[in-house]
Amino acid sequence: MFFKGNETELGRVDDNTLRKNLAYGDGLMNTLVIFEHGLASDATIPFHKHAHVQTTYVLKGAFKFAIKYPDHTDVQEVHVGDSIYFPSNYEHGCIPLEDDSQLIDSFNPVREDFL
Template sequence: MIITNQELQGKDIGDKTSRKVLVAEDKLMLVEFQFAKGSIGVPHSHSEHEQIGYVVKGSFEITVGSETKIAKQGDSYYAAKNVLHGVVSLEDDSVLIDVFTPIRKDFFTPDEIRTV
């Protein structure tokens, strides 16, 4: 399966942030988040999901557990199950790509997901 980004619509999730589910199957999903400067990915944890993030564009203050760092284009992070994590966008038009396993069923709507 090949999906072009232009086929998909983003979803406004508040605080000047949008989410676009790029692709998913039963155990793995890829999601693009776009942030305006100052937008906050509120600290949270997942009881069943692991998450890997990659900074595509811009910069973020990222906290994972007790560690906080500034992450720029090309940097990445890992948040294990039950580990508190969150981000603050430091620039306009900042973009994160996150991989989740298993999939985040709460992200699914018919117009934003393609599955194999």
């Protein structure tokens, strides 16, 4: 199945975030996430979790990411070309550090809530 860039639109997630589903099927989904404005590095990281396994690739800009493990919280600053793996049901989150920072997120299984 082919997914053409002009066939799907960016949708607004919140005041600072846009998301576009790139391709999905058979248990895998890729999305583009764009953060319009960077935040201060000491801004609070909003945490969330989901049953999906996730990988993230930093396409543009910089981010501060955090993952809560059972015995500690890992916080890292990541930049273009860096990747992150999020296990299922682990709390995680990020803040963009630069304007127009962009991520490619991949999920298994497909995020039905994104369709």
